[in-house]
Amino acid sequence: MSKVKFEKIKRVEKIPLPSMLDFYPLQDEKHTRISQFFKNLKEGHLTTTKCKECGKLLWPPRIVCPECLSENLEWVDLGVEGELYAFTEIRLGAPLGFVEDVPFCVGIVKIGGLLISARIDEASYEDLKIGDKVRLKIVELPDGRVFYRFSKDMEQ
Amino acid sequence: MSMRQVAIVAGGEAKAGKRAASWRDLVQEAGKALFEDVDNLSPKDVDSIFVGAAQPERFAFLSYVAPLVAEYLGVTPRKVIARTELACVSGQAAIRYAWNCVATGMSDIAVAIGVEKMYPPDMAEAQTTMACVLDREWDGVNCFSAPPIFAVTAQRHMYEFGTTKEQMALVSVKNHHYSSLNPIAHLRKEVTVEAVLNSPVVAPPLNLFDCCPMTDGSAGVILVPAEDAKKYTDSPMYLIGSGQCAIGNVINNLASLSEWIPLRLAAEEAWRTAKITKDDVDIAEVHDCFTISEIMEYEGLGFCEKGKGGKFIEDGEPYIGGKVAVNPSGGIMGCGHPLGATSIYHAIEILKQFRGDVDRGRYVKGAEIGIQHSLSGAANQHSILVCSREPR
Numbered sequence: 044m045s046k047v048k049f050e051k052i053k054r055v056e057k058i059p060l061p062s063m064l065d066f067y068p069l070q071d072e073k074h075t076r077i078s079q080f081f082k083n084l085k086e087g088h089l090t091t092t093k094c095k096e097c098g099k100l101l102w103p104p105r106i107v108c109p110e111c112l113s114e115n116l117e118w119v120d121l122g123v124e125g126e127l128y129a130f131t132e133i134r135l136g137a138p139l140g141f142v143e144d145v146p147f148c149v150g151i152v153k154i155g156g157l158l159i160s161a162r163i164d165e166a167s168y169e170d171l172k173i174g175d176k177v178r179l180k181i182v183e184l185p186d187g188r189v190f191y192r193f194s195k196d197m198e199q
Numbered sequence: 200m201s202m203r204q205v206a207i208v209a210g211g212e213a214k215a216g217k218r219a220a221s222w223r224d225l226v227q228e229a230g231k232a233l234f235e236d237v238d239n240l241s242p243k244d245v246d247s248i249f250v251g252a253a254q255p256e257r258f259a260f261l262s263y264v265a266p267l268v269a270e271y272l273g274v275t276p277r278k279v280i281a282r283t284e285l286a287c288v289s290g291q292a293a294i295r296y297a298w299n300c301v302a303t304g305m306s307d308i309a310v311a312i313g314v315e316k317m318y319p320p321d322m323a324e325a326q327t328t329m330a331c332v333l334d335r336e337w338d339g340v341n342c343f344s345a346p347p348i349f350a351v352t353a354q355r356h357m358y359e360f361g362t363t364k365e366q367m368a369l370v371s372v373k374n375h376h377y378s379s380l381n382p383i384a385h386l387r388k389e390v391t392v393e394a395v396l397n398s399p400v401v402a403p404p405l406n407l408f409d410c411c412p413m414t415d416g417s418a419g420v421i422l423v424p425a426e427d428a429k430k431y432t433d434s435p436m437y438l439i440g441s442g443q444c445a446i447g448n449v450i451n452n453l454a455s456l457s458e459w460i461p462l463r464l465a466a467e468e469a470w471r472t473a474k475i476t477k478d479d480v481d482i483a484e485v486h487d488c489f490t491i492s493e494i495m496e497y498e499g500l501g502f503c504e505k506g507k508g509g510k511f512i513e514d515g516e517p518y519i520g521g522k523v524a525v526n527p528s529g530g531i532m533g534c535g536h537p538l539g540a541t542s543i544y545h546a547i548e549i550l551k552q553f554r555g556d557v558d559r560g561r562y563v564k565g566a567e568i569g570i571q572h573s574l575s576g577a578a579n580q581h582s583i584l585v586c587s588r589e590p591r
Contacts, residue, residue: 064327068336102451103337129358129456131350131402133342138327141342149342151351151450160341160450168403173358190340 066140070188077104079118084189089123089179091157092116102157121155123179125193128153132168152177152193166195202302204425204590206435207294209237210547215416215535216385222259222316223271229312229417229540230272237421237431240308242273245421247306250282251293251313253538257328259316268312278306284539286332286575287488289313290418291542291582297422298438307427312419313540325413333577334449343450345488346410348577350402353491355457357404359506364404366509367490368395371408373518374487374526378533380558383544385414385535395490409490414535418543420550425590436550436569440473440585442466447579454579462499462574462581469570473585477501481566482552483523484545486574487530493517496572497525499581524563527552542573546584553588 062069070081083090092101094108095115107114130150137145148163148171163171164180177193184190211233213225220228234242250268255261265282269275279300283292290313297309319325330344338348356362371390378384390408398407421431428435442465446454454460470476477500485500487493494508502523503511511517517525528534528548531541549569551557571584 066330066335066340068340103334103449129351129354131347131354131405133347133402135399135401135407136326136344136346137323137342138330138344139323140327142323147342149347151456158451160338160343162341173354 060140064139066138067184067188067190076106080104081189083118084181084191087181089121089154089191090118091121091155093119100156102159119155121157125152125154125177125179127151127163127171127173127175127177128158129173130163130168130171150177150193162192164192164194170195203304204437205298205301205422206425206428206437206590207420207546207550207586208423208428208431208435209233209240209421210418210543210550211236212383212418212544212547213416214383215414215537215544217318218415220415222255222261222314223267225316225415225417226268226271226312226314229314229419233310233312233419233421240421240431243275245274245308245310246277247279247297247300247309248272248274248276249279249293249297249309249311251290251311251539251543252282253284253286253289253315254328258319258325268314272310272312274310279309285580287486287536287538288542288573288575288580288582289539291546291571291573291584294420294422294543294546294584295441295443295582301422301424307424309422310419311422311543312417313537313543314417315537315539316415317413317537318415322413332575337449338577346402346405348450349489349491350405352456352495352578353404353489356491356495359457360509362491362494362506362509364396365392366513367404367409367494368392369512370487370490370493371395371532373512374493374530374532377527377561378529380560381529381534384529384533385412385416386529386533405489405491411488411531411536414537416535416537416540416544418540418547420543420546434554436553437587437590438584439587439591440469440471440475441583442468442470442472443580443582444468445580448576450577453577458505459495459499459574459578459581461579462496462572463501465581465583466500469583469585473587474591475568475585479568480523480570482527482549482563482569483525483572484528484548484569485525485530485572486541487526487532488536488574490532492574492578493525493530495578500572519561519563524566527557527561527563529561542571542582545571545573546586549586
C-alpha cells in the first residue's frame with residue numbers, strides 16, 4: 044500500500060443547460076440587432092429583411108446587405124402558407140435537446156420567394172409529399188423565446 | 200514570383216475505427232507512422248505544420264491544438280504553424296496551405312496532419328457537436344445535421360432524376376467491398392443491397408448503411424519541393440492541380456439541392472490548373488459521406504451526365520476496371536470519417552496506389568492521375584486535389 048494521501052473530491056454534477064449548447068438563438072435587443080425578427084414572430088409574422096437600395100431579399104435576416112453593403116433594410120412579411128419542397132423524418136441520431144422528440148419531421152419550405160428549413164409538425168413521414176401545403180406555426184420556449192415551424196394542419 | 204512544384208513524400212496513418220485511444224494517442228500513432236515512412240528526415244527538420252481538426256473544442260475539449268500536435272510529434276516549426284478548420288475538409292485545407300507555403304518558398308518541409316476523436320463517452324453529445332456545422336441558428340436549430348440534409352438531397356435527386364434506393368445501395372456495396380480489403384479501414388465487412396435496404400432507417404430515404412460511420416482517426420503527410428523529393432523517397436506523389444469552390448451556406452442560399460454546382464466549378468478549375476481532362480483521372484477518392492453523395496459526385500466531376508449517377512454505378516463504371524476507379528480505399532463509407540483526417544487518409548490512399556502498396560483486390564494498376572475530393576457542410580463547399588505519379 045502506497046503512503047501517498049488519497050482523497051475523494053467534489054465536482055458540480057449538474058448544471059443548467061449552457062447557452063452555447065442551446066440551439067435556439069438569443070433574441071432580445073441586448074444580444075442581437077435583429078431582435079425585430081423575433082418580435083414580429085411573437086405577433087404571428089414570419090419576416091425577413093429586404094434591401095431598400097438594391098431590392099435583394101435576404102435570408103437569414105441581416106443588418107447589412109451583402110450585395111450592395113447598404114444598411115437601409117426593411118422588414119417584409121413572408122406570409123403564412125408555404126409549400127413543401129423536400130422533407131425527411133429524424134429517426135436516429137438526434138442531438139441533445141431533440142432526442143425526446145424522435146421521431147419528428149423536418150423539411151425545406153418554399154415561402155415568400157425563399158427556401159427555408161423548418162420542423163414540420165402534426166405529420167409523420169408517410170403523411171407528407173413534395174408540394175404539400177403547410178402553414179406557419181409559432182412555438183414558445185419556457186423562457187419566452189419563440190421560433191417558427193410549419194404544420195400539416197391547415198385548419199387553424 | 201515563380202512557384203515551385205510540390206510533392207508529397209510520405210504518409211502515415213492511425214488505424215481508423217472506434218478506438219480505445221485518446222485524441223492525442225491518435226496523433227502520436229499517425230506521427231510515428233509518418234516519420235517511419237520517410238528517409239533522411241526527422242521531426243526536427245520540419246519547418247512548418249498544419250493541423251486539420253474540425254471540432255476538437257467539442258469532441259475532445261481542446262482548443263489551440265496546432266502547438267499541442269507539434270509538441271507530440273517532436274516538431275519545432277520555425278516558419279508556419281496553424282490549425283485549419285473547414286468541417287469535413289479540414290484535412291485537405293491543411294494540405295492546401297502546406298502546399299502553398301512550400302510552393303511559394305515560405306517553407307521547405309511542411310507536415311499536414313489531421314485528427315478527430317469522434318467517440319466521446321456520450322454519442323448524443325457527438326450528434327450535438329455535429330449539428331452546429333450547418334448554420335446552427337437557422338438550420339441546426341431545425342435539426343438539420345448531416346443525415347437530414349443529405350436525406351432531403353437524396354429525396355430531391357430521386358424526385359427529379361428517378362434515382363433509386365437500390366442504386367444508392369450499390370455505392371455502399373462497392374465501398375464496403377473495397378474496405379474489406381483495406382487493413383486501416385474502420386468497417387471490414389462486405390454488405391449486400393438487401394442488407395443496406397433492410398438496415399435501420401436514420402432519416403428516410405437514408406438507411407444506416409447509406410451513411411458513413413463516426414470514426415476516430417489521424418493521418419499525416421509531408422510536403423517538400425518536387426526537386427528535393429527523391430532525397431526522401433523513391434516514390435513521391437506530385438501535386439499538379441487543385442480547385443475549390445463554395446456557394447452560400449444556409450439552406451436557402453445553396454446554388455441547388457439536386458446538383459452540386461460548386462463541385463462542377465471546382466472540377467473545372469482542377470482540370471484547368473492540372474492541364475488534364477476528366478478522362479485522364481484513373482483514381483477518384485471522393486467524399487462518400489452518404490451513398491447519394493458519391494452518385495452526385497460522378498455527375499459533378501463530369502464522369503457521367505447530370506442525373507445519370509445511379510445508372511453509372513448500375514453499369515459498373517466506378518469499379519476498378521470500369522471508366523474510373525472511385526474510392527478503391529473503401530471511401531468514407533468503409534474507411535470511416537474522422538472529420539479533420541479524412542481527406543489526408545484519402546490522399547495517402549492515392550500515394551499507396553501509385554506505389555503499388557495495396558491489396559491486389561483493390562489495386563488500380565498503372566494509375567498515373569488520382570484526385571482527392573472532399574466536401575463540407577450542406578455540400579456548399581467542394582475541394583479537389585490532383586495528384587500525379589510523375590512530375591509535370
